[in-house]
Amino acid sequence: MNQADVTKLVSKLRIKVPPKHRRLSCPEGPEGRLNKLRKTVTGLIKYERIELNYYRGDEARQYAERLISEAINHGDCHKPTMEMADFWLLEKELVHKLFKVLVPRFENSNSAYTRMLKAPKPAYGRYIDKAVLELRGNPYPSLQNKQTNNRQLLQNILLDAAKYDYRQVKYAEMAEKIEKSEEPSSVKTTNIEHN
Amino acid sequence: MKRNIQCLFKSYNYNQNITTTLSKRFLSSQDAIDRRHHLFMLEKKRQIENVGRIEKIEINYKGIPKDCTLIMNKDISTPYDCAKHLSEWHADTSALALLDGTVYWDMHKPLTESCSLELQNFNVPEPQQVNKAFWRSCSLVLGACVTAAFKDNVPVKLHSFPGPDIRSGSFIYDVDLPSLPDWKPTQQELHTLSAEYVMLSRKGLPIERLDVSEQLAMEMFVDNEHKSSQIPSIARANGKVTLYKVDKHVDISKGPLIGNTAQIGKLAICSIHKITGSSESDVKQLYRFQGVALPTGVVLNHFAFSIIMERAKKLNSARSPINPFVDTRELQQSIAASA
Numbered sequence: 071m072n073q074a075d076v077t078k079l080v081s082k083l084r085i086k087v088p089p090k091h092r093r094l095s096c097p098e099g100p101e102g103r104l105n106k107l108r109k110t111v112t113g114l115i116k117y118e119r120i121e122l123n124y125y126r127g128d129e130a131r132q133y134a135e136r137l138i139s140e141a142i143n144h145g146d147c148h149k150p151t152m153e154m155a156d157f158w159l160l161e162k163e164l165v166h167k168l169f170k171v172l173v174p175r176f177e178n179s180n181s182a183y184t185r186m187l188k189a190p191k192p193a194y195g196r197y198i199d200k201a202v203l204e205l206r207g208n209p210y211p212s213l214q215n216k217q218t219n220n221r222q223l224l225q226n227i228l229l230d231a232a233k234y235d236y237r238q239v240k241y242a243e244m245a246e247k248i249e250k251s252e253e254p255s256s257v258k259t260t261n262i263e264h265n
Numbered sequence: 266m267k268r269n270i271q272c273l274f275k276s277y278n279y280n281q282n283i284t285t286t287l288s289k290r291f292l293s294s295q296d297a298i299d300r301r302h303h304l305f306m307l308e309k310k311r312q313i314e315n316v317g318r319i320e321k322i323e324i325n326y327k328g329i330p331k332d333c334t335l336i337m338n339k340d341i342s343t344p345y346d347c348a349k350h351l352s353e354w355h356a357d358t359s360a361l362a363l364l365d366g367t368v369y370w371d372m373h374k375p376l377t378e379s380c381s382l383e384l385q386n387f388n389v390p391e392p393q394q395v396n397k398a399f400w401r402s403c404s405l406v407l408g409a410c411v412t413a414a415f416k417d418n419v420p421v422k423l424h425s426f427p428g429p430d431i432r433s434g435s436f437i438y439d440v441d442l443p444s445l446p447d448w449k450p451t452q453q454e455l456h457t458l459s460a461e462y463v464m465l466s467r468k469g470l471p472i473e474r475l476d477v478s479e480q481l482a483m484e485m486f487v488d489n490e491h492k493s494s495q496i497p498s499i500a501r502a503n504g505k506v507t508l509y510k511v512d513k514h515v516d517i518s519k520g521p522l523i524g525n526t527a528q529i530g531k532l533a534i535c536s537i538h539k540i541t542g543s544s545e546s547d548v549k550q551l552y553r554f555q556g557v558a559l560p561t562g563v564v565l566n567h568f569a570f571s572i573i574m575e576r577a578k579k580l581n582s583a584r585s586p587i588n589p590f591v592d593t594r595e596l597q598q599s600i601a602a603s604a
Contacts, residue, residue, distance in 0.1 A: 217388055217390065220390065220392075222391060222392050222393055222396070223387070223388075223392060223396075223563075224387065224392070224396045224399065224431060224559060224560060224563070225559055225563050225565050225569075227396070227431045227432060228431065228434060228557070228573045228576075229569060229572070229573065230432075231431075231432040231433075231434055231576070232434065232572050232573060232576045235434075235576060
């Protein structure tokens, strides 16, 4: 009964982790798959934004998230974490980047450390889903149009005006209702006074 | 070259001569459109020939991908030409140009002096002017679409469209249909009009601009008594009338307008209302065509768009050109709404 709570042993990721891993067909078998993913994770930590096939990106994302969360939880004096970083980062100067740059950046964040967006597919050629995988807080310009909240955009002006109109109609209805409910009550009070 | 110009002037003068006879007889609407288009092209050619020796100006472009300096031709090159030097994306998405950070300039209006240039699309942080230009262009294209949509036996006389008010929920064109005194459009007819509009906008036509003299403008609109009565008051300021051309349709507008009809995306012609004139006005009734449109690339789900469409079905409270005192109460409301 003295079993440890598993959720406390394994760091909880803020991304969706599928129950089964993807095998990423590779002639060298599972080892080749890991080598592929090591390259991708190294590239992600190095360049902070990479474009690649969706499946490989999604798979590498989980390992990168796990690596960063371990680094945040245990710091650079923890031997297993250091070994893990050594395994996943093929270029060893990136180990310094992980602990000195990324850990301070993500220490207090309460969202996932990476972001994955679907990339446009080429018009002709093989139909393969592409994705852009990036670390949050990277120095590049944003990929998403964040201005959808700009109230001056045409669609927002139209919707706001429609909302205003709708409210005016509702207020008018409410005012009518109140007037109607007030009239009978006032009649009653006058009756009482007569009595 | 010289002979060519002489030849052009000859044909221009010839045209001027025949207008006097043309004005007296009946012009079918298609003939009138062709004639106006022909005059527009002649005048445009003449203005380009008039430039004479080509001088160079320096345009300091500011924006993505990086700031740069372009050497362009004075009175010939337009912001659209500058955009073509940058990339296809710039040329396709730019709706307006901003010169020296203050003057809003049409994409197809020749640049007159050295200045700094910013290209504005519909996603800029402060899109008020771009939106207004878009709304104005939608009205103008609606006019083109209405003249093209009716059969030859229905004369269509465009009257005018009021200044852009996006909060009112619809863009407008007031049209006189003298042979249809009591027309109630069916849903099918509205769909057809919308389809006509979509076909026109999908052609991706540039909206060209030209400043012409009052006299020439009067000749172009000789078949349309509403427009020709408006021209003197428009030209009072500086003797010039600003014309815009979409496909073969030429219309008067103060401008600025967007660069291309392909920038008009999702749209619907929602309703046509009859507005009646006051007792002292010359025009007894007009039809107010109302529609709503969004720029290309704006993604709005169909439910939200249906709300906007439902709202565009109500009669727009903009001032009626033939009976200015009828809608004042509603107008005040809309002012209060926009405040």
